[in-house]
Amino acid sequence: MNLLIVFGTTEGQTRKIAERVATDVRGRGHQVELLDSAEFTSDLKLGHFDAFVIAGSVHQEHHQEAITNFVFAHHELLSTKPSALISVSLSAALKGHEADAQKYVDRFVSVTGWQPRMTLLLGGALRFTKYDYFQEQFVRFVVMKGGDPNPERDYEFTDWNALADFTDRFLETIG
Numbered sequence: 186m187n188l189l190i191v192f193g194t195t196e197g198q199t200r201k202i203a204e205r206v207a208t209d210v211r212g213r214g215h216q217v218e219l220l221d222s223a224e225f226t227s228d229l230k231l232g233h234f235d236a237f238v239i240a241g242s243v244h245q246e247h248h249q250e251a252i253t254n255f256v257f258a259h260h261e262l263l264s265t266k267p268s269a270l271i272s273v274s275l276s277a278a279l280k281g282h283e284a285d286a287q288k289y290v291d292r293f294v295s296v297t298g299w300q301p302r303m304t305l306l307l308g309g310a311l312r313f314t315k316y317d318y319f320q321e322q323f324v325r326f327v328v329m330k331g332g333d334p335n336p337e338r339d340y341e342f343t344d345w346n347a348l349a350d351f352t353d354r355f356l357e358t359i360g
């Protein structure tokens with residue numbers, strides 16, 4: 186089986202997640218290509234792939250424009266093949282914020298017209314040591330709704346075991 190993983194990332198956590206999926210899928214004996222949606226060119230023949238994983242992260246309540254445009258442009262093909270969505274956000278990892286994480290996905294599905302076979306809401310990371318003032322304020326007061334993380338350090342919320350389980354279950358649906 187030949188699987189394409191297309192990811193959108195702003196600070197790098199979703200690239201790390203996409204790379205982990207690629208490693209796991211290769212470990213199961215399949216071929217994998219990894220593509221940053223920001224670098225997509227029409228030379229890539231999507232019809233050659235048997236299955237797709239789309240991974241994007243959320244900023245200011247939206248997934249990256251590049252991943253949204255990619256999926257919108259190819260939603261008919263994606264819908265004819267096994268395909269899965271990994272939506273990376275802070276809300277996915279915060280207790281009581283799950284409805285927000287689901288809302289981002291509902292919006293993505295409605296805007297792109299693509300209905301993934303499986304969806305994973307996955308926690309991302311916070312890089313307070315790298316954020317500018319606006320980014321830090323947005324994360325602390327809008328996304329965390331006033332929660333009080335220590336902005337001196339970074340946090341990784343990604344549940345790598347949940348990701349591995351998801352990858353296994355997706356591969357099982359393909360057979």
Ligand SMILES: Cc1cc2nc3c(=O)[nH]c(=O)nc-3n(C[C@H](O)[C@H](O)[C@H](O)COP(=O)(O)O)c2cc1C
Pocket residue numbers: 193194195196197198199200242243244245246247273274275276277285286308309310311312316319320321323324328
């Ligand atoms: C400026 C900014 C805005 C963000 N907005 C949201 C948001 O609206 N909802 C949310 O759940 N997470 C939000 N996040 C958290 C990101 O989804 C999280 O940091 C994720 O790991 C980023 O993935 P990436 O490194 O692949 O871009 C935001 C992060 C930043 C820096």
